[in-house]
Amino acid sequence: MILVTGATGQLGRSVVEALLNQIPADQIAVLVRDEAKATTLREQGVSIRVGSYDDTASLERAMQGIDRVLLIAGTDEEKRVEQHRNVIRAAKQAGVSCLAYTSRTLKDRTTMVNKLMEGHFQTEEDLQASGLGYAIFRNVLYMDTLVFYVGExxxxxxxRLPTGQGRVAYALRSEMGEALANWLVSGPCENKIYKLTGSEASSFDDVARVLTELTGNQVTYTPVEDAEFEAQLKARGVPETLIPRYLGFQTDIKNGQEDETTAELAQLLERRPATLREGLKVLFSTALV
Structure with missing residues (x-):
């Protein structure tokens, strides 16, 4: 029995959809905070377990009868580490055989600018020290985020972004979900760290070039200084407390934190992941009509 947490989120939905293509629904359970959002999954025969990362009693109930857990990283960056610890403790108490965690491919922990990402490394350490069998998936930045960065x-x-000539080995979220599902069904639980990336690292100049080819319009990328980016965010109404987070994230891209490529996503998919061109064609399909 497989339990997927955060199953009504974007990555969680991709994982569950891929699982349903491979195994019977009665072998899949999901942890959700809002049962109403999981109506379709219930109708498909998936076991719905209501709870949250903060509610330890609900986590203990959710883990009953579970063999493998996919812990999708929580979105509350301030509370994330303790929430993940709650999940790890509940899994261990319930006798779960293997727990997988969705971390990030950030290359150098010691030079990260966005320190909120440190929580991923802390969770990795907690999991490694837990005594549980584990798999850690360091996922690269989703190509899907380019829709937000570029926009119509x-x-x-x-x-205009403060990312310089930084490169990212983007991968589609849907392919990440499929790869995770493949591992959950048949992958070995060998206390291993996987780095899931696309097969090529691309700069924002590359993104602009591909979008120019796809749209027939001249799409340009202009590297800017931090101050201009901050002004952009303020003009969009982004709260000032969030601006350093966005800037730190962009600076890490500029500094090459996500430019590493591996073949591990391709191996789990058993095919080459989408190229930048293939992915952007899908993601910007409505804009290309």
Missing amino acids: RGLKHGF
């Missing part, structure tokens, strides 16, 4: 306005007027 960027397709017409160009986009």
